[in-house]
Amino acid sequence: MDGVTSTWTEPANTPLALLLLGQGTDPASERGVDCPGDLPAPSDPDLVARATAAKAALGDRVFVLGHHYQRDEVIQFADVTGDSFKLAREAAAKPDAEFIVFCGVHFMAESADILTSAAQQVILPDLAAGCSMADMAVLGQVETAWEQFTDLGIAGDVVPVTYMNSSADIKGFVGRNGGVVCTSSNAERALRWAYEQGQKVFFLPDQHLGRNTAVLEMGFDLDDCVLYDPHKPQGGLTAEQLRDAKMILWRGHCSVHGRFTIDSVREVRERVPGVNVLVHPECRHEVVRAADYVGSTEYIIKALDAAPAGSAWAVGTELNLVRRLALAHPDKQIMFLDRTVCYCSTMNRIDLPHLVWALEELVAGRVPNQITVDEDTAKYARVALDQMLALP
Numbered sequence: 045m046d047g048v049t050s051t052w053t054e055p056a057n058t059p060l061a062l063l064l065l066g067q068g069t070d071p072a073s074e075r076g077v078d079c080p081g082d083l084p085a086p087s088d089p090d091l092v093a094r095a096t097a098a099k100a101a102l103g104d105r106v107f108v109l110g111h112h113y114q115r116d117e118v119i120q121f122a123d124v125t126g127d128s129f130k131l132a133r134e135a136a137a138k139p140d141a142e143f144i145v146f147c148g149v150h151f152m153a154e155s156a157d158i159l160t161s162a163a164q165q166v167i168l169p170d171l172a173a174g175c176s177m178a179d180m181a182v183l184g185q186v187e188t189a190w191e192q193f194t195d196l197g198i199a200g201d202v203v204p205v206t207y208m209n210s211s212a213d214i215k216g217f218v219g220r221n222g223g224v225v226c227t228s229s230n231a232e233r234a235l236r237w238a239y240e241q242g243q244k245v246f247f248l249p250d251q252h253l254g255r256n257t258a259v260l261e262m263g264f265d266l267d268d269c270v271l272y273d274p275h276k277p278q279g280g281l282t283a284e285q286l287r288d289a290k291m292i293l294w295r296g297h298c299s300v301h302g303r304f305t306i307d308s309v310r311e312v313r314e315r316v317p318g319v320n321v322l323v324h325p326e327c328r329h330e331v332v333r334a335a336d337y338v339g340s341t342e343y344i345i346k347a348l349d350a351a352p353a354g355s356a357w358a359v360g361t362e363l364n365l366v367r368r369l370a371l372a373h374p375d376k377q378i379m380f381l382d383r384t385v386c387y388c389s390t391m392n393r394i395d396l397p398h399l400v401w402a403l404e405e406l407v408a409g410r411v412p413n414q415i416t417v418d419e420d421t422a423k424y425a426r427v428a429l430d431q432m433l434a435l436p
């Protein structure tokens with residue numbers, strides 16, 4: 045906007061700016077492995093030109109997806125940006141694109157592989173780009189919990205619901221057991237459907253989205269929810285607690301959104317009178333309760349688009365997105381809810397050198413870092429995804 049200077053203030057740096065996530069050597073988990081490629085140096089001055097040239101050489105054969113939380117240096121090459129579900133559907137709507145380069149994290153690339161045709165290959169530029177939340181629910185742990193529900197005689201009453209931010213294995217488990225996938229936009233509808241099928245919901249893997257939706261959207265009491273800790277015998281719960289609960293929440297959370305605290309909300313309200321606090325439902329319950337507005341990334345984007353000039357907004361979601369929104373709306377005072385930096389470290393592993401490497405490998409006729417989901421898992425994961433698409 046002419047003549048208007050952005051009011052954006054960069055949060056202070058912190059030793060935890062990039063949480064040490066996504067490390068490890070298990071290719072079957074969200075932790076992934078180190079990138080095997082011979083990457084260009086980050087200091088290479090030709091990175092932008094190389095990415096541009098490689099993308100042009102591939103033409104319509106490649107479709108680059110950029111998640112909202114990605115770095116700007118990567119987003120500039122995205123053919124489409126969005127949240128994980130929107131991106132997977134966009135990829136499926138481009139059947140002529142042989143190569144889907146997913147600039148996101150591992151579970152998102154899995155979802156794209158599930159929803160795209162067999163002729164399309166999904167590539168994650170850095171295999172170490174996992175998701176700490178998805179990693180908090182491992183199939184073996186979830187199956188153990190289900191066996192416990194069966195032994196207690198309650199499994200028949202329980203409907204599993206998993207957040208999109210889960211591995212294909214967990215989506216497959218949910219599809220096999222009559223459940224549904226949800227996103228942060230449709231969690232309430234998914235829960236209402238689930239409670240028509242059974243008396244209890246087993247919500248995976250994000251305790252905060254499950255609790256916030258149950259209490260704030262469905263009118264449950266906090267006491268209706270119990271927290272199942274997979275690292276404790278029987279989830280750390282008594283048989284009575286499991287029998288009485290309406291909502292069994294898996295003990296998982298997002299390491300990025302979990303960092304916002306009630307103090308962040310108090311502090312910004314004192315500092316900026318009249319500020320609107322807008323947060324993602326992956327934030328802790330007390331933070332969401334203290335906020336003025338809560339919603340998915342798409343909701344946050346629309347809310348800021350529609351906000352009047354001159355209004356002030358403190359936004360509790362990933363920093364790359366908040367900064368981009370602030371710079372796109374210089375007539376509004378948009379700030380990060382926390383005083384310190386808070387990126388999704390695993391998402392940030394996909395930088396320009398990794399993107400250049402992946403695109404140049406494709407030009408050379410090699411398919412790097414392909415993400416594939418086995419047929420059986422994909423079949424049942426699709427059942428749970430289709431159930432989500434069929435929600436009333």
Ligand code: SF4
Pocket residue numbers: 113149174175176177178209298299300301362388389390391
């Ligand atoms: S922001 Fe949180 S839920 Fe999203 S990919 Fe990063 S760690 Fe996972």
